[in-house]
Amino acid sequence: MKSEFKNYTEEEKIKEQKYLENNIYKGLQNLNTGFDVDSIYYFSESDFEILLDRVEKDNISIFGIEPWLDGSYYDLTTYEDYNTTANDPKWYRKAFSEFKKREEKLMYAASYKVPKRVFECNK
DSSP states (O other), X not given: OGGGGSOOOHHHHHHHHHHIIIIISTTSOOOOOSSSOTTOOOBOHHHHHHHHHHHHHTTOXXXXXXXXXXXXXXXXXXXXXXXXXXXXXXXXXHHHHHHHHHOSXXXXXXXXXXXXXXXXXXX
């Protein structure tokens, strides 16, 4: 699995970002109002839950989840904290659930890796 993610060309990175925008983020509200780089999308709790469903369906890896509160960094957790693989939905669902229990009204960002076979099939 990991070898599939190595050595993405600049063109593949662009395709990956477009795939996320057109398939995973579609219809969800990006809450990044310019406080972070444009390519990092932030979502409400309800939109992030929809996003997780889409990510799981496409077997996309999530390396880390970074919630923010009132425009400020709140915390970070990664798949390594759960001793599993980045595409295991159990880790990111559990992490999301734990964040929701700790604090309401968080905005969520994550780092993803779309398998090449997924975005190459959706040209």
